[in-house]
Amino acid sequence: MDPFALDVLADPLPVDAAIREAAPFVWLPAHGVWATGHHEEVAAAFRDPATWSSAAGTGLTDIRRGETWRPPSVLLDADPPAHTRARRVMNRVLQPRALAGLAERFAAAAEEVVDDALAAGEVDAAVAVAERFPMTVLPDAVGMAPEGREYLLPYADLNFQSMGPPGVLRDEAERRGEGAREYVAWQMRREALAPDGIGAAIHAYVDSGDITPDEAALLVRSFLSAGIDTTILAFASVIHELARRPAQWAALHADPGLARAAFEEGLRFHTPSPVIGRTATREVEVGGESGAVVAPDTKILLMLGAANRDPRRWDDPDAFDLHRRAAGHTAFGAGVHNCVGQVIARMEAEALLGTLARRVARLEPAGGSTPRLSNWLRGFASVPVRFVPA
Numbered sequence: 001m002d003p004f005a006l007d008v009l010a011d012p013l014p015v016d017a018a019i020r021e022a023a024p025f026v027w028l029p030a031h032g033v034w035a036t037g038h039h040e041e042v043a044a045a046f047r048d049p050a051t052w053s054s055a056a057g058t059g060l061t062d063i064r065r066g067e068t069w070r071p072p073s074v075l076l077d078a079d080p081p082a083h084t085r086a087r088r089v090m091n092r093v094l095q096p097r098a099l100a101g102l103a104e105r106f107a108a109a110a111e112e113v114v115d116d117a118l119a120a121g122e123v124d125a126a127v128a129v130a131e132r133f134p135m136t137v138l139p140d141a142v143g144m145a146p147e148g149r150e151y152l153l154p155y156a157d158l159n160f161q162s163m164g165p166p167g168v169l170r171d172e173a174e175r176r177g178e179g180a181r182e183y184v185a186w187q188m189r190r191e192a193l194a195p196d197g198i199g200a201a202i203h204a205y206v207d208s209g210d211i212t213p214d215e216a217a218l219l220v221r222s223f224l225s226a227g228i229d230t231t232i233l234a235f236a237s238v239i240h241e242l243a244r245r246p247a248q249w250a251a252l253h254a255d256p257g258l259a260r261a262a263f264e265e266g267l268r269f270h271t272p273s274p275v276i277g278r279t280a281t282r283e284v285e286v287g288g289e290s291g292a293v294v295a296p297d298t299k300i301l302l303m304l305g306a307a308n309r310d311p312r313r314w315d316d317p318d319a320f321d322l323h324r325r326a327a328g329h330t331a332f333g334a335g336v337h338n339c340v341g342q343v344i345a346r347m348e349a350e351a352l353l354g355t356l357a358r359r360v361a362r363l364e365p366a367g368g369s370t371p372r373l374s375n376w377l378r379g380f381a382s383v384p385v386r387f388v389p390a
């Protein structure tokens with residue numbers, strides 16, 4: 001079983017299920033790593049950073065051996081206590097109270113995106129809605145300059161493709177990402193950021209001595225790599241599923257307050273970031289009675305997508321149901337590294353899906369959706385739909 005084979009990336013659920021159902025931990029010889037798709041094991045590994053380290057990188061390759069294309073993240077690729085220091089700054093900058101002012105701007109941007117989609121009637125919602133909305137609101141919230149934003153998606157793609165094995169997807173991302181590294185190296189610096197955005201708020205912690213200028217720049221970089229593609233895929237997946245379930249769209253239209261529930265169920269059902277790596281800091285017995293042992297310095301893949309459909313955790317896991325209690329999904333990770341951007345992601349979801357819910361009476365597929373091929377992300381590249389106004 002190779003979760004990174006191109007045909008598997010196009011249709012990943014059977015291999016997710018095969019890995020999950022084979023054993024709590026499975027050895028994948030193609031990549032020399034262990035994998036687990038059990039919800040319980042995934043959640044436990046996230047909560048034990050002393051045993052399962054992030055410092056070798058959270059992709060397939062070991063960044064300590066120089067197998068990396070950029071300086072490591074001071075957040076994602078760090079363990080406590082170094083991680084704790086950087087994370088404290090991010091937690092303060094991203095606390096809900098500090099972000100409250102964004103809600104109005106997100107709502108206005110959502111109205112504009114939905115207006116245009118309704119005027120067009122039939123659109124590729126993956127691009128015209130799911131991509132356009134975060135591509136507007138997130139760079140503005142961070143305070144990025146207007147010029148150069150065309151590099152954001154190629155950079156994010158380079159970031160996520162590079163977390164998987166070498167091959168055609170990484171090569172293409174390298175080619176498309178030409179110039180993107182230089183752009184990001186410039187945009188993450190203090191002087192390139194608007195004074196009233198989240199990026200400037202991060203750099204302000206340099207003045208108080210909490211972080212160095214280089215650390216501040218790397219924290220800003222994490223927005224450029226982790227904060228856009230993930231939400232784009234999440235929105236495209238929810239729209240894809242709801243367009244195929246008229247009764248659930250009707251329920252959402254009748255009660256737009258369900259927007260958040262639809263988003264969470266979408267994250268469970270099509271987990272945008274379906275695999276996260278960790279590395280054993282010591283010899284770890286993982287196999288229970290089967291006696292499987294992970295050797296020190298060996299990678300394990302936490303299969304979040306598989307865990308989010310684990311029948312041991314979820315009733316009827318392959319049914320999309322916005323009335324389900326999806327809390328407890330692992331799509332945002334858990335433990336010390338749990339997604340620091342989830343407050344923003346949820347604010348975006350409430351603005352965009354809430355506006356769609358109010359303004360769109362019916363949502364219908366206008367053709368088949370196309371999966372996006374990525375080593376490290378999952379969802380749809382194209383979701384043709386027809387919007388019928390309320």
Ligand code: HEM
Pocket residue numbers: 054058075076077087222223226227228230231234267271272273276330331332333334336337338339340341342344345
């Ligand atoms: C639906 C959207 C999103 C999904 C599915 C998602 C998923 C994740 C996951 C699974 C992790 C855990 C990584 C690990 O444990 O190694 C994570 C961490 C992170 N996410 Fe998100 N994310 C989303 C949106 C965002 C946004 C909008 C931002 C920024 C504005 C962001 C920034 C980050 C950062 C900086 C981390 C590292 C946190 C740390 O290591 O302490 N994410 N995300």
